[in-house]
Amino acid sequence: MNPRPTRIAPSEITPPEVYFSRRTLLAAALASAASGCVRAADGEPAGAPLAYERNARYSVSEKPNTYDEITTYNNFYEFGTDKESPSEYARMMRTRPWSVTVAGEAEVSGRFDLEDLLKGQPLEERIYRFRCVEAWSLVVPWVGFPLGKVLARFKPTSRAKYVELTTLYAPQQMPGQRADVLNWPYVEGLRIDEAMHPLTLMVVGLYGRTLPNQDGAPLRLIVPWKYGFKSIKSIVQIRFTEREPRTAWNVAAPHEYGFYANVNPAVDHPRWSQATERRLGSPFLAARRPTLPFNGYAAEVASLYQGMDLRRYF
Amino acid sequence: MPFLWWTCAAFGLFGLSLGADPVKKLEHECGKTALNLLMITLSVTPVRSLTGLPQLLRLRRMLGLFAFFYAVVHFTIYLVLDLELNFRMLGADIAKRPYITIGFTALVLLLPLALTSTNGMMRRLGARWRRLHRLIYPIAALALWHFYWQVKRDVREPLLYLGILALLLGYRLLRWQRLPAEAHPRAAAPGALTSRSGSATAPGRT
Numbered sequence: 057m058n059p060r061p062t063r064i065a066p067s068e069i070t071p072p073e074v075y076f077s078r079r080t081l082l083a084a085a086l087a088s089a090a091s092g093c094v095r096a097a098d099g100e101p102a103g104a105p106l107a108y109e110r111n112a113r114y115s116v117s118e119k120p121n122t123y124d125e126i127t128t129y130n131n132f133y134e135f136g137t138d139k140e141s142p143s144e145y146a147r148m149m150r151t152r153p154w155s156v157t158v159a160g161e162a163e164v165s166g167r168f169d170l171e172d173l174l175k176g177q178p179l180e181e182r183i184y185r186f187r188c189v190e191a192w193s194l195v196v197p198w199v200g201f202p203l204g205k206v207l208a209r210f211k212p213t214s215r216a217k218y219v220e221l222t223t224l225y226a227p228q229q230m231p232g233q234r235a236d237v238l239n240w241p242y243v244e245g246l247r248i249d250e251a252m253h254p255l256t257l258m259v260v261g262l263y264g265r266t267l268p269n270q271d272g273a274p275l276r277l278i279v280p281w282k283y284g285f286k287s288i289k290s291i292v293q294i295r296f297t298e299r300e301p302r303t304a305w306n307v308a309a310p311h312e313y314g315f316y317a318n319v320n321p322a323v324d325h326p327r328w329s330q331a332t333e334r335r336l337g338s339p340f341l342a343a344r345r346p347t348l349p350f351n352g353y354a355a356e357v358a359s360l361y362q363g364m365d366l367r368r369y370f
Numbered sequence: 371m372p373f374l375w376w377t378c379a380a381f382g383l384f385g386l387s388l389g390a391d392p393v394k395k396l397e398h399e400c401g402k403t404a405l406n407l408l409m410i411t412l413s414v415t416p417v418r419s420l421t422g423l424p425q426l427l428r429l430r431r432m433l434g435l436f437a438f439f440y441a442v443v444h445f446t447i448y449l450v451l452d453l454e455l456n457f458r459m460l461g462a463d464i465a466k467r468p469y470i471t472i473g474f475t476a477l478v479l480l481l482p483l484a485l486t487s488t489n490g491m492m493r494r495l496g497a498r499w500r501r502l503h504r505l506i507y508p509i510a511a512l513a514l515w516h517f518y519w520q521v522k523r524d525v526r527e528p529l530l531y532l533g534i535l536a537l538l539l540g541y542r543l544l545r546w547q548r549l550p551a552e553a554h555p556r557a558a559a560p561g562a563l564t565s566r567s568g569s570a571t572a573p574g575r576t
Contacts, residue, residue, distance in 0.1 A: 124390065128389060129390035129391060133523075133524075137523070137524035139389065235524075235526070237523055237524045308523060327469060327520070328467060329462065329463070332459070334391075334393070334452070336390050337390065341450075341455075344453070
């Protein structure tokens with residue numbers, strides 16, 4: 057036995073603020089246990105404040121989920137495949153400087169700094185439903201601008217039938233990309249009319265502040281009537297194509313994830329039902345609710361798919 | 371122990387938390403614990419003979435019953451907290467969703483094993499008890515299949531379990547084949563040798 061006390065590295069000493077905050081945490085935990093509260097206290101939104109206006113027309117009246125729920129329960133496989141990994145590791149991603157490459161069937165192409173893309177683009181807040189293909193859902197106050205507005209600036213040609221979007225590929229910053237879980241980089245795409253639809257949102261913020269990395273900073277897509285995996289995060293490339301883009305989940309499991317991926321309670325995932333969903337953050341035993349066709353946006357978007365067999369084009 | 375930990379987390383005690391979807395978290399953790407305990411139960415026999423510690427056998431029943439307990443809790447969470455007691459959905463899930471059919475089958479098969487785990491039942495059933503409890507091999511395979519099939523894309527973890535199960539079952543297969551029948555009475559009963567799980571996973575060992 058070594059009689060000397062083990063040397064404690066300075067890094068191992070708990071800083072006083074942490075030590076004392078533990079006491080407060082413990083007290084808070086006890087207090088919340090006493091009051092029967094089972095939910096953790098909400099985190100304060102991080103990020104820089106944004107100037108925006110609320111778009112009431114495109115906002116649902118349901119109560120948004122907490123910032124904590126939206127930022128600690130993420131599918132962002134670039135940072136790991138469980139829900140908590142993105143909030144743990146996404147800080148490794150550098151989001152400044154950030155540029156987006158525009159390519160393909162458009163008159164204007166090249167590499168654009170994010171600041172240039174955002175210049176003169178008024179931001180709006182929209183409270184959207186978010187439905188994951190795994191049958192859970194959220195309500196989220198996003199801040200962004202219609203994708204169509206920025207696409208129009210690149211003057212797509214008549215051959216631009218689709219838009220393909222690509223996520224950053226940087227295994228050094230995105231540890232999940234070191235495993236072949238998906239074909240990296242992540243690619244998503246929309247038909248051009250879907251991309252130009254006023255509901256399709258290019259998002260830069262959440263709860264009035266710039267996006268946290270785990271939610272797809274600095275620039276992500278939100279297509280509220282489609283399953284969440286269509287809403288690609290941390291976009292570095294926009295390409296206009298004549299052919300349907302080969303999208304990541306569709307390539308990985310074509311019989312389970314289609315190109316369209318419209319929310320549809322009548323078409324089940326091969327392994328689970330899509331008829332209902334669980335709204336996160338709901339009261340005890342009241343989370344499950346019916347899933348709505350096109351996630352409740354049928355009045356706005358159903359006409360895009362007129363005459364299409366939605367069982368075949370799932 | 372896991373149970374105590376989750377209870378604390380569910381009530382936000384000691385800074386623990388179950389995250390934004392506590393129901394799924396509990397459901398998955400209980401299922402995983404049941405699977406872990408199944409694997410540990412299956413490792414008692416190999417570890418016992420490799421270490422020469424016969425007293426380990428006494429742990430086996432307790433471990434098996436704990437596996438059953440967690441499987442029941444896992445199912446209860448799924449039915450009560452996840453499906454919110456919607457029995458129509460339960461029926462549809464068991465009938466239409468293969469991974470749920472498989473998981474449910476494993477649970478149902480565990481029931482007779484748990485019920486016959488008393489000393490009295492062991493005495494009464496005699497040799498039939500041993501045969502009945504060989505059900506644990508297909509049950510473990512079904513439980514693992516259930517886990518594998520519900521994973522969306524990242525199958526690394528279920529594959530790790532598959533490797534462990536292949537080792538545990540492969541060990542038995544090799545031992546049964548090597549030992550002459552008279553030296554090892556169990557080898558005379560062919561039931562487990564031809565069980566699908568054993569033969570399917572055995573090649574993975576060598």
